[in-house]
Amino acid sequence: MSATNCRAIAASILTALRNGNGSLTSHLEKYRDLPDYSLLQEISYGSCRWFFQLEQLLQPLLSKPFKAKDRNLESLLIIGLYQLKHLSTPGYAVINETVSAAQFLGKSWGKSLVNAVLRNYLRNQAELERRLEESSLVATSAHPQWIVDALFDQWPDQARQILSNNNSRPPMTLRVNLQHTTRDKVLERLSAAGIAAQAGPLCATSIYLADPCPVKDLPGFSDGQISVQDEASQLVAPLMQLNPGLTVLDACAAPGGKTCHILESERSLTSVTAIDADPRRLLRLTENLQRLGLQANTHCADAKVTEKWWNSESFDRILLDAPCSASGVIRRHPDIKLLRSPANVEALQAEQQQFLLALWPTLKSNGLLLYTTCSIFRAENELIIEAFLQSVPDAKYESIVADWGVECRYGRQLLTGAIDGPDGFFFCLLRKTLPELSP
Numbered sequence: 001m002s003a004t005n006c007r008a009i010a011a012s013i014l015t016a017l018r019n020g021n022g023s024l025t026s027h028l029e030k031y032r033d034l035p036d037y038s039l040l041q042e043i044s045y046g047s048c049r050w051f052f053q054l055e056q057l058l059q060p061l062l063s064k065p066f067k068a069k070d071r072n073l074e075s076l077l078i079i080g081l082y083q084l085k086h087l088s089t090p091g092y093a094v095i096n097e098t099v100s101a102a103q104f105l106g107k108s109w110g111k112s113l114v115n116a117v118l119r120n121y122l123r124n125q126a127e128l129e130r131r132l133e134e135s136s137l138v139a140t141s142a143h144p145q146w147i148v149d150a151l152f153d154q155w156p157d158q159a160r161q162i163l164s165n166n167n168s169r170p171p172m173t174l175r176v177n178l179q180h181t182t183r184d185k186v187l188e189r190l191s192a193a194g195i196a197a198q199a200g201p202l203c204a205t206s207i208y209l210a211d212p213c214p215v216k217d218l219p220g221f222s223d224g225q226i227s228v229q230d231e232a233s234q235l236v237a238p239l240m241q242l243n244p245g246l247t248v249l250d251a252c253a254a255p256g257g258k259t260c261h262i263l264e265s266e267r268s269l270t271s272v273t274a275i276d277a278d279p280r281r282l283l284r285l286t287e288n289l290q291r292l293g294l295q296a297n298t299h300c301a302d303a304k305v306t307e308k309w310w311n312s313e314s315f316d317r318i319l320l321d322a323p324c325s326a327s328g329v330i331r332r333h334p335d336i337k338l339l340r341s342p343a344n345v346e347a348l349q350a351e352q353q354q355f356l357l358a359l360w361p362t363l364k365s366n367g368l369l370l371y372t373t374c375s376i377f378r379a380e381n382e383l384i385i386e387a388f389l390q391s392v393p394d395a396k397y398e399s400i401v402a403d404w405g406v407e408c409r410y411g412r413q414l415l416t417g418a419i420d421g422p423d424g425f426f427f428c429l430l431r432k433t434l435p436e437l438s439p
């Protein structure tokens, strides 16, 4: 594939996302084998990350708005601006390649427009950038208005930092399998392989790599000594208070990062049941279990429809890592800025409530349920718990005592970290109270 084609593909992907179709990961997956894949990935991620800023930057360069049918040409211009503003590729090369890409989009007539707009940007860059700096937070932070509003409303003191962290490139973090090795030994092996890394501050198992690297180059990956997992997610297994002989349900388990960590943390559990509704993601869970030499009972099912998969034997521990807006992992999935909406979050809230209500009967008396999301919106976190506690009398809130995150009325919140910090993540522990003894 030529570099030109790569820009046309990036423009098509951005257009699909702007129209609410697919996800960055699902679109890019189709092009993994292309020689220009890393450029495609860079441009696609970058143009999503900065979309709301680039869209603003483009406005004064256009004499009239694009028609809906020419959205892909507008996306191509946004991609052109991304390259000129954020990449070190010489301006003339970016303009040449982006102009030619108009043809691959079937819009040869747009070549002169693309050429004129991008050259105009380069000529007036300083003034356009200065005006941008003075415009709205949507443009300066590169986030949609509703996310800006939600963050300032819910996290007024941290909102600016979160917005900035959301635009940083996420770290690659490893989880050490302490059953097989120690963190110091892994750090030594990484150093010997020329891979710069340091121990994470929040977990005994976490290691931050200075730069992302393919897993095949990581010593110890193929033999199960390490896995890739954000540090926030590595806090989950220790919070589950695992002991020998317990039965564990992981209700939304795929691709299985937390299932595997649970099994690595306590080798004498009686059983781990891992459920996910998505067969492709469940397959990845099975592959992860295999690589690490671990075993779980897996079911492809809607976890909320318990009669389809539950044999009536209650669990000592339940992990509900609920589907959510993923607002805590925007730096990893910048397409979230384009794909999510307030209506979307409302629908997720309703589902999160349903998960809790459906799974609660499968928990033993005195058992623990850990509710987690990779969201930083209170509506998906403490408000869900508050509503649940109001409607379920035998559920008791247990606070998490820790030296990380923000203690909320219900639960503990990690806010999205910078390049050397964890994802935004929410944790809340609920215990099922013992039935009262009759006199």
Ligand SMILES: C[S@@+](CC[C@H](N)C(=O)[O-])C[C@H]1O[C@@H](n2cnc3c(N)ncnc32)[C@H](O)[C@@H]1O
Pocket: 233, 251, 252, 253, 254, 255, 256, 257, 258, 259, 275, 276, 277, 278, 281, 301, 302, 303, 304, 321, 322, 323, 324
């Ligand atoms: C936050 S992700 C889980 C990540 C996983 N716990 C891990 O650590 O690798 C949420 C998962 O819920 C699954 N899911 C969505 N709806 C579901 C349902 N009704 N029943 C079971 N799983 C569901 C999705 O397929 C997705 O894999």
